[in-house]
Amino acid sequence: MSSIADYRVYPLISSLETVECLEDQVHVKWADQRLSPFHYLWLRDNCPCSECVYGVTREQVFEIADVPENLRPHSAEIDPEGLLLINWEDGHRSRFEPGWLRAHAYDDASRQEQLERRGQKHYWHHDLDLPVFDYQGVMEEPEILLQWLLALRDIGLTQVRNVPTDPESLIALAKRISFIRESNFGVLFNVKPKADADSNAYTPFNLPLHTDLPTRELQPGLQFLHCLINQASGGDSLFVDGFSVARALQEEDPAAFRHLCEIPVEFRNKDRNSDYRCLAPIIALDARGEIAEVRMANFLRGPFTTAPQLMPALYHAYRRFIELSREPRFQFRRRLNEGELWCFDNRRSLHARDAFDPTSGVRHLQGCYVDRDELLSRILVLERQRML
Structure with missing residues (x-):
């Protein structure tokens, strides 16, 4: 099952250092020491494999309602290529590139970075330096x-x-x-x-x-x-x-x-x-x-x-x-x-x-x-x- 790339390129900001499975989420520790939680349902919902995403349109064909709400993985690890590998209880496998995963992480620091990348409004008055x-x-x-x-x-x-x-x-x-x-x-x-x-x-x-x-x-x-x-x-x-x-x-x-x-x-x-x-x-x-x-x-x-x-x-x-x-x-x-x-x-x-x-x-x-x-x-x- 190959990963379906997004149209965007996600640079490797920091590599994965450790992965820990908790009750309902994976905790990822990055090489820069940031800690990011990823809930199991979120990871399954965003699986980029060819079974879950149609490669031509890059649109999702998997729906989260098709798996149990209490879905858990058998294991979560960093594979030899540095990707996050999740082996699910139902036999499905998900692999996440660290660049994509970091870009979509939802810990407080990551969400703040995402907000800043959206661009900041510049409020102006009479003395505007007109672009x-x-x-x-x-x-x-x-x-x-x-x-x-x-x-x-x-x-x-x-x-x-x-x-x-x-x-x-x-x-x-x-x-x-x-x-x-x-x-x-x-x-x-x-x-x-x-x-x-x-x-x-x-x-x-x-x-x-x-x-x-x-x-x-x-x-x-x-x-x-x-x-x-x-x-x-x-x-x-x-x-x-x-x-x-x-x-x-x-x-x-x-x-x-x-x-x-x-x-x-x-x-x-x-x-x-x-x-x-x-x-x-x-x-x-x-x-x-x-x-x-x-x-x-x-x-x-x-x-x-x-x-x-x-x-x-x-x-x-x-x-x-x-x-x-x-x-x-x-x-x-x-x-x-x-x-x-x-x-x-x-x-x-x-x-x-x-x-x-x-x-x-x-x-x-x-x-x-x-x-x-x-x-x-x-x-x-x-x-x-x-x-x-």
Whole structure:
């Protein structure tokens, strides 16, 4: 029974030193003296052999419910190749490479290392050192592409320069990550004044800080805004790190933060042919309790609906969030020029636009969306390829 390798390469951080069988788990001692427990069911569940994992798809075919809950091994040892060998009571054998085993260990120190490898959010304010990348490098160099995507993941706001200004040239850049997410505004949307506008974005009006499509169950993860031409006066871009604002609210007014995490608000986007609505909190936390998403667009918000005793608290929290986002310490402002492109995390970075004078010159931006899942997947594949 051969081991089915993962698509990733797991370097040998530390070799196995000793193995001890206890009542319901194996204790592994590593050469660097770390001690990692592995429960028997966990080991059986993760057996990488060809009977348990289909080698073509690398997907598991074994289900843990097919073995007794009190399953135990006859023996556990380190084999001559340095792998952990488990001989199970039912005759099955499992062999685990130490690199893979260390990468998936769940002792406290190992889980902390795994968390750190996921990347750390960099909270930013008005003095952001904007990550800037060159179009040609992103298109041609995998390492530059990876650095751009890591900045998008960890900072949530980037700029790409020297982008061709041909209409639809944005598509090639977006597809360096993955496929484009289509919406009711199309695959690409053209941000310029329209007589029959179905969004305030297609007017010369000021747009307040917002995330796009909070009216959807899943807001788009990445938003691209590519400047084809900008001759108009006004229309500067404004960005705020929604995570920084949320964290400041949590520190300065914990009750208000909690209300925005717990009380759902309805956002609506309606025109002649569509009517999108989503009821969700303004701040979403992930499984670890960390800030994972901000959902905000006052011009797309419906009337609040909550228990009468909570209504004053909701208005206080909502107003406080907006007031914080207006403070200069959070606001990063920059004009987008021809051949430049914003790419940002739409579920984190609030963006706004100053009003502009359409009689002073042409202003034409093109935009599109790519989901955050595609960004994270592309990063993992690029990192995997870099290790080969």
